[in-house]
Amino acid sequence: MRILVSNDDGYFSEGLAALVDALTPLGEVTVVAPDMERSGASNSLTLDRPLTMRRAPNGFYRINGTPTDCVHMAVTGLLKWQPDMVVSGVNHGANMGDDTLYSGTVAAATEGYLLGIPSLAISLAYGAEGGASERERSQSLYFSTAARVAADLVKRWQHRPFVGPSLINVNVPDRPYEALGGLKVTRLGRRHKAEPVIQATNPRGETVYWVGPAGPVADAGEGTDFHAVAAGWVSLTPLQVDLTHYPQMDALNSWVSS
Numbered sequence: 247m248r249i250l251v252s253n254d255d256g257y258f259s260e261g262l263a264a265l266v267d268a269l270t271p272l273g274e275v276t277v278v279a280p281d282m283e284r285s286g287a288s289n290s291l292t293l294d295r296p297l298t299m300r301r302a303p304n305g306f307y308r309i310n311g312t313p314t315d316c317v318h319m320a321v322t323g324l325l326k327w328q329p330d331m332v333v334s335g336v337n338h339g340a341n342m343g344d345d346t347l348y349s350g351t352v353a354a355a356t357e358g359y360l361l362g363i364p365s366l367a368i369s370l371a372y373g374a375e376g377g378a379s380e381r382e383r384s385q386s387l388y389f390s391t392a393a394r395v396a397a398d399l400v401k402r403w404q405h406r407p408f409v410g411p412s413l414i415n416v417n418v419p420d421r422p423y424e425a426l427g428g429l430k431v432t433r434l435g436r437r438h439k440a441e442p443v444i445q446a447t448n449p450r451g452e453t454v455y456w457v458g459p460a461g462p463v464a465d466a467g468e469g470t471d472f473h474a475v476a477a478g479w480v481s482l483t484p485l486q487v488d489l490t491h492y493p494q495m496d497a498l499n500s501w502v503s504s
């Protein structure tokens with residue numbers, strides 16, 4: 247089995263190394279990842295400049311582009327073979343609810359899915375809602391737990407492939423593997439709108455702005471990814487890409503024709 251691995255935290259990240267370690271016994275693993283952190287890159291492609299691919303000393307390929315660039319380039323020409331699976335992660339932080347729209351981790355997997363390859367996005371959800379306080383950032387995280395879950399899912403796939411095109415968003419609680427509650431299939435929850443933009447002054451006295459943190463959880467009810475992870479379960483959400491709001495088509499039709 248040939249597995250293409252990517253992420254959005256960069257080719258040097260701890261979560262990526264843990265994922266590669268866990269997947270290597272299962273097949274031929276090739277890493278094509280961004281050369282810097284591109285969290286929040288969503289499904290963007292770089293169209294205004296050429297991209298370069300370099301090989302890091304550990305054998306990972308790094309590209310000066312987005313997670314989507316990496317998977318797109320790898321599958322559409324850089325690799326001499328078609329991957330059997332794309333695995334993205336392990337992301338440093340949760341990708342639940344609305345996060346999935348902004349996430350580069352999910353985007354790398356989505357690109358695999360759009361190119362017809364079964365794909366998994368794996369994120370390590372730490373903190374109450376996957377947010378990062380200073381304390382949480384400074385403590386060591388259980389990337390190996392999430393990597394082992396990814397390997398479990400790939401193994402399950404090898405024995406019995408899931409039927410149909412698949413894009414699975416996986417969030418793993420930050421705890422020892424033995425302390426996980428098991429696998430739970432979920433729907434995406436929802437967050438409140440994001441926190442306000444943060445204003446600061448740069449060393450030249452100019453006002454600069456930081457995009458604020460994601461909003462707190464708005465829908466974390468039973469059945470959601472937030473709910474499962476908070477209860478210690480591994481959350482698996484099957485995703486699709488069609489954004490059409492089907493129930494609203496009739497209403498829009500009458501609005502434009504009246």
Ligand code: MN
Binds near residue numbers: 255284337338
């Ligand atoms: Mn990230």
